[in-house]
Amino acid sequence: MTAEFSGQITLDGPSGTGKSSVARQVAQQLGAHYLDTGAMYRAATVAVLDAGVALDDKVAVARAVSAATIEVGTDARREKVKVDGVDVRQRIRGAEVTRAVSPVSAVPAVRRLLVARQRELVNGADAVVVEGRDIGTVVLPDATLKIYLTASPEVRAQRRAGQLGVTDPDKIAALAADLRRRDDYDSRRADSPLRPAEDAVVVDSTDLAQEETVAKVVALALDAVRTGQAS
Numbered sequence: 001m002t003a004e005f006s007g008q009i010t011l012d013g014p015s016g017t018g019k020s021s022v023a024r025q026v027a028q029q030l031g032a033h034y035l036d037t038g039a040m041y042r043a044a045t046v047a048v049l050d051a052g053v054a055l056d057d058k059v060a061v062a063r064a065v066s067a068a069t070i071e072v073g074t075d076a077r078r079e080k081v082k083v084d085g086v087d088v089r090q091r092i093r094g095a096e097v098t099r100a101v102s103p104v105s106a107v108p109a110v111r112r113l114l115v116a117r118q119r120e121l122v123n124g125a126d127a128v129v130v131e132g133r134d135i136g137t138v139v140l141p142d143a144t145l146k147i148y149l150t151a152s153p154e155v156r157a158q159r160r161a162g163q164l165g166v167t168d169p170d171k172i173a174a175l176a177a178d179l180r181r182r183d184d185y186d187s188r189r190a191d192s193p194l195r196p197a198e199d200a201v202v203v204d205s206t207d208l209a210q211e212e213t214v215a216k217v218v219a220l221a222l223d224a225v226r227t228g229q230a231s
């Protein structure tokens with residue numbers, strides 16, 4: 001563990017670029033807290049699905065999210081995601097939630113609720129790594145270091161296949177289509193679309209091993225603290 005870092009690191013980027021894996025490891029190496037904001041939108045989606053409301057009924061969607069108690073932890077070594085006291089760590093990664101999360105997260109009232117919660121969770125932490133889609137642009141615009149993580153669509157689909165143990169080429173093609181569909185939705189929405197912050201450092205991990213990506217972000221973070229700026 002390196003104890004030299006204090007401040008906020010944001011890690012945004014498209015689906016399957018490795019944000020969660022990299023952010024968690026960077027946080028562990030820097031002794032920082034870690035917040036997975038995608039898990040918060042996924043937990044909100046569980047609440048919406050369980051309320052049985054139509055995904056295009058924005059008022060009902062926001063009401064369902066507001067009525068639920070969503071708990072997401074910030075310990076980089078122990079994942080905690082609960083909805084109304086129920087552990088949903090596995091459920092939020094399933095196909096039902098993954099299909100519904102983009103429309104739920106595009107509802108402005110849902111974003112207002114969760115962004116406020118995200119700021120509450122990280123403010124006060126001496127060191128924190130926060131990953132998502134709008135962290136550098138909206139949630140923490142004054143962060144110490146902003147990273148925008150990318151990788152080619154082919155590599156992202158292969159990584160997701162490896163994560164799920166999928167080898168059938170047709171299924172890998174379906175995973176690639178799902179990544180494209182989600183990125184398209186997340187980048188085209190009106191409220192807080194996926195895009196790099198103007199002052200973000202773009203890290204292309206296409207040809208990097210995960211440990212190399214982590215090492216690069218850790219080096220940038222320590223450099224940002226030393227020089228007082230991100231790049």
Ligand SMILES: Nc1ncnc2c1ncn2[C@@H]1O[C@H](COP(=O)(O)OP(=O)(O)OP(=O)(O)O)[C@@H](O)[C@H]1O
Nearest residue numbers: 015016017018019020021159163205208209210213
């Ligand atoms: N160079 C690399 N950098 C980051 N992750 C990598 C790398 N190589 C392989 N991976 C793997 O890619 C997979 C996808 O990573 P992860 O789930 O962290 O992505 P993500 O961007 O958080 O995805 P999503 O936005 O869909 O939640 C993981 O199994 C991770 O270990």
Ligand SMILES: Nc1ccn([C@H]2C[C@H](O)[C@@H](COP(=O)(O)O)O2)c(=O)n1
Nearest residue numbers: 037038039041101105132133134182
């Ligand atoms: N800051 C964030 C984080 C996530 N989302 C939305 C868009 C994603 O498709 C979905 C799931 O995120 P993942 O777990 O795949 O990182 O949540 C968002 O809009 N803003």
